[in-house]
Amino acid sequence: MMGHAWVRRGIVAGALLATGALAVVAIGAGNSPAGYRADGTPSGTTPPSVAAASASPGAEATPTASKIATADGAATPAPLTTQAMTPVRVALPPAGTPMSQAIKMIQDQAAIALAANPAVEPHDALGGPPVFPAGFDFGAASPPATAPSECTKARRIVCVDKTTYTATVYESGKPQWAFYVRPGDARGPRYLTGEGYGRITHKSRNHVSSIYGTPMPYAMFISWDASPATGEAFHLSYQFQSEGYYGASHGCMGVGSEAAMKRLWDSSPKGTRIFVYRT
Numbered sequence: 001m002m003g004h005a006w007v008r009r010g011i012v013a014g015a016l017l018a019t020g021a022l023a024v025v026a027i028g029a030g031n032s033p034a035g036y037r038a039d040g041t042p043s044g045t046t047p048p049s050v051a052a053a054s055a056s057p058g059a060e061a062t063p064t065a066s067k068i069a070t071a072d073g074a075a076t077p078a079p080l081t082t083q084a085m086t087p088v089r090v091a092l093p094p095a096g097t098p099m100s101q102a103i104k105m106i107q108d109q110a111a112i113a114l115a116a117n118p119a120v121e122p123h124d125a126l127g128g129p130p131v132f133p134a135g136f137d138f139g140a141a142s143p144p145a146t147a148p149s150e151c152t153k154a155r156r157i158v159c160v161d162k163t164t165y166t167a168t169v170y171e172s173g174k175p176q177w178a179f180y181v182r183p184g185d186a187r188g189p190r191y192l193t194g195e196g197y198g199r200i201t202h203k204s205r206n207h208v209s210s211i212y213g214t215p216m217p218y219a220m221f222i223s224w225d226a227s228p229a230t231g232e233a234f235h236l237s238y239q240f241q242s243e244g245y246y247g248a249s250h251g252c253m254g255v256g257s258e259a260a261m262k263r264l265w266d267s268s269p270k271g272t273r274i275f276v277y278r279t
Helices: 048-053 099-116 122-126 238-243 258-267
Strands: 014-016 022-027 086-091 156-161 166-171 174-182 196-208 215-224 233-236 253-255 273-277
Touching: 086 099, 099 122, 122 238, 166 258, 174 258, 215 258, 233 258, 238 253, 253 258
Parallel strands: 156 273, 233 253
Antiparallel strands: 014 022, 022 086, 156 166, 166 174, 174 253, 196 215, 196 273, 215 233
């Protein structure tokens, strides 16, 4: 149930403000044709970068700080065109910020942008590469040092800590592996990802959202004990891959690593228990 297939707009230029860690991107007046990305590919298809990353089993294009639009020494953005431009700024987490805090800094800015203009996806206005903290890897999250008893006393369960944006698979009470997710909370109260106990009730390998028309590969739908009919799911998210954390789902737990999502799909039959919490 992820958001609308994104359409990049206009001409993008990046620069760092000399006085702080700020990514600045200018948006030109031109638009890509409706239904297409700026690179000319249909909006409902897998982005070329994603296809390239999936060419070999388990391959993953891992965003790092070098992929975030920045340039040292520029006091102001250098316009690439005479078209009228509106600057969009994203403050990048300082070097050394713990990963969960760095992600939250970016998510908080996405929440502000969505609250100000719910009709525009934050990254559509920003343009450019996905926004992640330095050193981020979709499939290489660290299991939590401590976890609720709901996780550590279960025979098998998938636990998600929305505070650290981390999903961890537990077997016999022991964490086995973990990966990052992107929930819907930054989009506002209507799209909060469920919390508490749930279970996988339906799986759809090549699912397409009936609401948004976007692909949801490896969709694993969750029925929450407290609210069964939400339509929320774990699924591979092309929007997460393309936008980073400067955006949000519509309630689902988007997964950026295809290898991690496929592993979860293969190892989680219908009936698998889910527990979502905050620390």
